[in-house]
Amino acid sequence: MLAKHAFYYFISHGLPALISFASIAIFTRLLTPEEYGIYALIFAIAGLINAVVFEWLKFSLIRYYPKYKDDSNFLETVKISFLGLVLTSTVVGLIFYLTFEQLSFAYLVLCLVLSWSQSWYGIHLSLLRAQLNPKSYGYLSFSRVALGLALSTSLILVGLNEVGLLIGMIAAFWLTLLVPTLKVWKVRPNVTHLDHNMLKGFVKYGFPLTITFLLTVVIHNSDRLIIEYLMTTSDTGVYSVTYDLTQQTIYTFMMVINLAAFPIAIKALEEKGEEAAYGQVKKNTSLIFLISIPAALGVMILSSNFVHLFLGAEFREQAMMLIPYIAIAAVLRGFKIYCVDIVFHLKQESSLQVIPVVGAAIVNIGLNFLFIPVYGIEGAAIATLVAYALAIVMSWIIVHVKINPLPFPTGDFFKIVLATLIMGLVIWPLRHEVGVATFIYQVGMGAVVYGISIIVVNALGVRGVLKQVYVSKIKGRFHA
Known part of the structure; x- marks a missing residue:
């Protein structure tokens, strides 16, 4: 089931990821670093x-769907909670606007509407994940990204620049969500179906996750705000687009595995117990390493061609400098969220997640203020890398002491690293060559060498899997 769902999620995220790469290539050629910096902020x-x-509402939906999927109050409670949060954020936003006169009302509205759009989109995708419905998930993802590229590009070309980019993204969210919202969630909320006990469970489980996710976002986004404060909007734009491009390349692969794997781990916990769930987590971790480690090294080695193809000329020079730090940070971030923190979710010990993320967020902010004046935007990337490394160490210790030793696939990890190094040695001589055809050749060569190396070292027991496929599919058909 994991392989099947991971494949579907790979298709559903792989195609949108290609469109996202095209979006970055287009937007960085149509916008200046300063305009992109405003969008990024x-x-x-x-x-x-x-x-x-x-965010807590999305996590609660995934966690409790197996338990309440047959309860008619469940989705209505989620929907009413979302609407209440929209109203709350509107009131708080207006208070901020009236308090700080320098705030732009147009940008405030864009921030609020974008956050609502992202959130409702994320909630519906979470429902599809909980329902183990990767096909609908993929259709929605692809439609949103493709429509966003078309609308945003059109609005930029008519002269709306970064505002056009934001409006296009927001419109794409709601145009793709219109039919699912009407069909699944309905329009009119029915407050009589609000289950207060269910909502209390959501809050108890989700509130610590809110703090954790907020601090994770602080680690992820505070560097952009500090760069804006200490340097210029153009520097913010260069840093943001490099960060987004590199993270998206690596982190998307890790997210694909988790999208398929997390609901299966929850199902294993509910139906077979903790031992089965931890076994699934170990498999998930191996798969995440199988994809993310070679992707990170490949991006670092081929960074020259990578930025040449996907970034405008004004962004490239500094992007080359940032990519190695961000690539490593992407792997660390994915490992923490999808391999270590998963244990907190399984045991419903979400409050324990707060401790390491608080420490990492404080360190990240402090190092940003310390490093950026000395090293510029490179200092921000270093600070983020250190923060994620610290968060992993602290989380790992807490999981080991308070819950259960982390189900880490030590043997597969070293086999994957070895196969990745072999791949790196092969593509290293190609690192300075640029061009579309060259990039296809570089990636293809790396993939072939890596695949062969994985078979040779037998990572994840792949030889046994291939033998089983041969016996059941190919040899069986031949004899039939």
């Missing part, structure tokens, strides 16, 4: 609003 603030106000 609004996006970062919307992300903070999403983390503080809405």
